[in-house]
Amino acid sequence: MKTSKFWVFVFVGPSLFLLLIFSIVPIFASFLLSLTNFNVYALVDWSRARFIGLENFRDLFHDELFWKAFLNTFYCLSIALPVTTVLALLNAVLLNRKDTRMKNLFKVCFFLPFVTNTVAIAIVWSWIFNPRYGLMNWVLGLFGIRGPQWLSDPKWAMLAIIVFVVWRGLGYNTLLFLAGLQNIPQELYEAAELDGANAWQKFLYVTLPMLRPTTVFVTTMMIIGYLQLFEEPYMLTQGGPMNATLSIVLYLYRQGFKFFKLGYASSIAVVLFLLIISLTVLRLKLSRE
Amino acid sequence: MRKLMIFLYLFLFALVALSQQRVLQIWAMGEEAKKLNVMAEKFVQENPNVRVEIQAIPWSAAYDKLLTGIAGGQLPDLAQMGTTWMAPFGAIGAFEELTPYLAKSFIKKETFFDGSWQTVTMNGGVYGIPWYVDVRVMFYRTDILKEVGYERAPQTWDELYDVAKKLKARGEGYYALSLLFTGVFGNEFMPFVWQAGGKILDEKGNVRVTDPEFVEAITFYARFFWEGLAPTAGGNLFQDFAKGTVPIFFSGPWMVRMIDEQTPEVKGKWSVALMPKKVKRTSFVGGCNWVIFKNSKNKDLAWKFIEFMTRPENQIEWYRLVSNLPAVVEAWNFPELANDPMMKVFRAQLEDAMSPPNVPQWEEIATAISRRVEEVIFKRRTPQEAANMLKRDIEKIVRK
Numbered sequence: 191m192k193t194s195k196f197w198v199f200v201f202v203g204p205s206l207f208l209l210l211i212f213s214i215v216p217i218f219a220s221f222l223l224s225l226t227n228f229n230v231y232a233l234v235d236w237s238r239a240r241f242i243g244l245e246n247f248r249d250l251f252h253d254e255l256f257w258k259a260f261l262n263t264f265y266c267l268s269i270a271l272p273v274t275t276v277l278a279l280l281n282a283v284l285l286n287r288k289d290t291r292m293k294n295l296f297k298v299c300f301f302l303p304f305v306t307n308t309v310a311i312a313i314v315w316s317w318i319f320n321p322r323y324g325l326m327n328w329v330l331g332l333f334g335i336r337g338p339q340w341l342s343d344p345k346w347a348m349l350a351i352i353v354f355v356v357w358r359g360l361g362y363n364t365l366l367f368l369a370g371l372q373n374i375p376q377e378l379y380e381a382a383e384l385d386g387a388n389a390w391q392k393f394l395y396v397t398l399p400m401l402r403p404t405t406v407f408v409t410t411m412m413i414i415g416y417l418q419l420f421e422e423p424y425m426l427t428q429g430g431p432m433n434a435t436l437s438i439v440l441y442l443y444r445q446g447f448k449f450f451k452l453g454y455a456s457s458i459a460v461v462l463f464l465l466i467i468s469l470t471v472l473r474l475k476l477s478r479e
Numbered sequence: 480m481r482k483l484m485i486f487l488y489l490f491l492f493a494l495v496a497l498s499q500q501r502v503l504q505i506w507a508m509g510e511e512a513k514k515l516n517v518m519a520e521k522f523v524q525e526n527p528n529v530r531v532e533i534q535a536i537p538w539s540a541a542y543d544k545l546l547t548g549i550a551g552g553q554l555p556d557l558a559q560m561g562t563t564w565m566a567p568f569g570a571i572g573a574f575e576e577l578t579p580y581l582a583k584s585f586i587k588k589e590t591f592f593d594g595s596w597q598t599v600t601m602n603g604g605v606y607g608i609p610w611y612v613d614v615r616v617m618f619y620r621t622d623i624l625k626e627v628g629y630e631r632a633p634q635t636w637d638e639l640y641d642v643a644k645k646l647k648a649r650g651e652g653y654y655a656l657s658l659l660f661t662g663v664f665g666n667e668f669m670p671f672v673w674q675a676g677g678k679i680l681d682e683k684g685n686v687r688v689t690d691p692e693f694v695e696a697i698t699f700y701a702r703f704f705w706e707g708l709a710p711t712a713g714g715n716l717f718q719d720f721a722k723g724t725v726p727i728f729f730s731g732p733w734m735v736r737m738i739d740e741q742t743p744e745v746k747g748k749w750s751v752a753l754m755p756k757k758v759k760r761t762s763f764v765g766g767c768n769w770v771i772f773k774n775s776k777n778k779d780l781a782w783k784f785i786e787f788m789t790r791p792e793n794q795i796e797w798y799r800l801v802s803n804l805p806a807v808v809e810a811w812n813f814p815e816l817a818n819d820p821m822m823k824v825f826r827a828q829l830e831d832a833m834s835p836p837n838v839p840q841w842e843e844i845a846t847a848i849s850r851r852v853e854e855v856i857f858k859r860r861t862p863q864e865a866a867n868m869l870k871r872d873i874e875k876i877v878r879k
Contacts, residue, residue: 230567230839233550321712339712342661344857430661432857433850449843450546450567 223456230450246457259441267416282367300361312425344434370404406477504532504555514800556775562598570839574606575771594764594832595806607768609806613731614764617752620726632752639755643708655708656727665845672696673761686873689866697862701855717741751824764832847872
C-alpha cells in the first residue's frame with residue numbers, strides 16, 4: 191500500500207507541482223493582491239504597497255466602466271451560448287447521419303478555426319468586417335442589404351464580435367456533441383422505430399435525453415469560456431467603439447497590464463472568479479434536478 | 480609539443496585580452512535593433528577594448544520586458560526608450576539622473592529641439608538623451624486639393640474645415656481627412672488642443688481640460704465626424720489615400736517611405752505640410768531617447784556611447800541607415816536633410832512641437848481623454864459635458 195502511494199506521487203507529482211506553482215499559488219496571490227493598492231511603484235519596491243481592505247471592491251462597485259464591461263460580457267454570453275449550442279448540435283447531427291458524404295472533410299472544416307491562431311484569424315475577420323472593402327458587406331450587398339459599419343458602430347460592434355466568437359467555438363463543440371451522439375446505443379433508435387416514432391420524435395425522446403451529459407458539459411464549458419471573453423475584442427476593437435466591446439477580462443488587462451494597477455486588476459479577477467464559480471455551480475445544480 | 484605551447488600561449492593571450500575587454504549591454508527595439516550594430520562597430524573602432532552587446536526586443540514585448548527587467552534587476556547598461564515611456568519607468572526610479580554627466584559634456588539642452596528635450600526632463604531632472612524624433616505633419620494629395628481650389632495645403636483651422644467641406648462635396652463615399660476615433664488616440668488628438676492654446680495640466684498640477692480652448696479643440700475634432708468629413712468606417716489608409724477618397728491625414732516621417740512603397744501610383748501627387756494654425760501650429764513629437772539604468776556598472780561607457788550617437792555626423796549616419804529623423808538640430812544642416820523639400824517641412828514642424836505631460840499616469844489619462852472625446856464624436860455628450868467629466872476622471876487618476 192505504502193509503495194503504491196509513493197509511485198502515485200512519482201507520476202502525479204510533477205504535474206501537481208506545476209499546477210501548484212502556476213495555478214493555485216497565483217490564485218491565492220491575486221486574492222491577496224486584490225486587498226492592496228499594488229501599482230507600478232510597488233513593483234520595484236514592495237513596501238510601497240499597502241493593505242487597503244475592500245477598497246478596491248468598493249471602487250469597482252462604483253466603476254461605470256466595470257459595469258459596462260460586465261453587461262457587455264453577459265450580452266455576449268446570452269447570445270453566443272444558445273446560438274453555439276444549437277448550431278453545434280445541428281452540425282453534429284448532420285455529421286452523424288449515415289448518408290452524409292465527406293464527413294472527415296466537414297469535420298476538418300469545422301474544427302480548423304479552433305486550432306488556428308486567434309491573432310491570424312482576427313486579422314482576417316477585421317478585413318471581413320471592413321465596411322467598405324470587406325466580404326461581409328459585399329455579400330449582404332448581393333441581397334440588396336446595406337451592411338452596417340460593423341466594428342466602428344457601437345450598436346453593431348459587439349454583435350460582430352459574437353459572430354466571430356460563435357464561428358470560432360463551433361468546431362470544438364460540434365466535435366463534443368458528435369462524440370456524445372456516437373455513444374448512444376443504436377438499439378434505442380431501433381426500439382423507437384418499432385414503436386413507430388418518426389425522425390423528430392426520435393431526436394426529441396432518444397437523442398436529446400441521451401445527450402444530456404454532453405449538453406451539460408458543453409454549456410458549462412461555454413459559460414466558463416465566454417465569461418473570459420478577451421482575445422476577440424482585444425484583437426478586433428480593443429474594447430471600442432465607445433467601450434461597446436469592452437469585456438471583463440479586457441478591462442482587467444487594461445487596468446493590470448496597461449495602467450499597472452495590479453491590486454485593482456486583481457479585484458476584478460476575484461469578482462470574475464466568483465462569478466464563474468457561482469454560474470457553474472448553478473448550471474450543474476439545474477442539470478441535476 | 481611546440482604546437483601545444485603556441486596554442487596555450489595564444490589561449491592565454493586571448494584570455495587576458497578578453498578579461499580586459501569591457502562589455503556594454505544595450506537593449507534596442509524594432510528596426511533600430513537590426514541596424515544598431517553598424518553604429519556599434521564604428522563605436523568599437525574608436526574604443527578598441529570595448530565589446531557592445533545589442534539585444535533586440537520586439538516593440539510588442541518591450542514594455543513587459545522592461546518592467547520585468549526592472550522588477551527583477553535584470554537590466555542592461557543602456558536602452559532605447561520610447562518618449563511616452565519615460566515617465567512611467569522614470570517614476571519608478573529606474574533611470575540614472577544625467578545632470579552631472581551633462582556638466583562635463585558637449586551635449587547641452589540646446590543641442591536638441593525643445594519638444595524633444597521636454598521628453599527627457601521630469602521634475603527638474605534629466606533622465607535621458609534624445610536619440611531620434613517623430614513629428615506629425617499633414618499628408619495631403621496635391622492634385623485633389625487643387626481640384627477643389629487649394630493650390631497649397633490648408634494653413635489654418637478655418638481653411639482645413641473649408642477644404643474638408645469642399646472635398647466632402649465631391650460626392651457619396653468621398654471624405655476629407657482621416658482621424659482616429661476609437662482606441663487610445665491621445666497622440667492624435669492632443670495637437671488640436673495645443674493648436675487652440677489649451678493644455679491638460681498647468682504648472683501647478685491643476686487640470687485644465689474645462690478651459691474654453693480645450694473644449695474648442697474637442698468640438699473642432701468631433702465636428703469632422705458629425706458632418707461626415709472624416710470616415711467612421713474603418714477603411715484602409717493607403718487605399719483611401721491612393722483612391723483619393725480620403726486625401727488628408729496626419730502622421731509621422733515613417734509614412735513618407737511607406738506611401739512610396741505601398742502606393743507607388745500616387746508618387747508626385749502628394750506632399751506634406753505643417754499642422755493647421757489656430758493660435759499655434761503645434762504638433763506631437765515622439766521618438767526615442769537613450770537611458771542609462773541606475774544599476775549599470777558601466778555608466779561612463781554608456782555615456783560615452785550616448786555622446787557618440789549624439790554627434791551630428793553619427794545622427795545623419797543613422798538617418799541614412801533607417802530614416803529616423805535626427806533629434807540633434809545641427810544634423811539637419813547636412814544636405815540630404817536641408818535640401819529635401821519634405822524634410823524641410825518636418826524640420827519646420829519640429830520647431831513647433833510638443834509632447835504630452837511627462838507623468839507616469841499618461842497612458843491612463845490618454846485612455847480617459849479618448850473615451851470622453853469618443854462620446855462627443857458619437858453625440859452621447861456635448862463637448863462641455865465631456866470636458867467636465869474628463870476633468871473629474873483626470874483628477875481622480877492624478878490624485879492616486
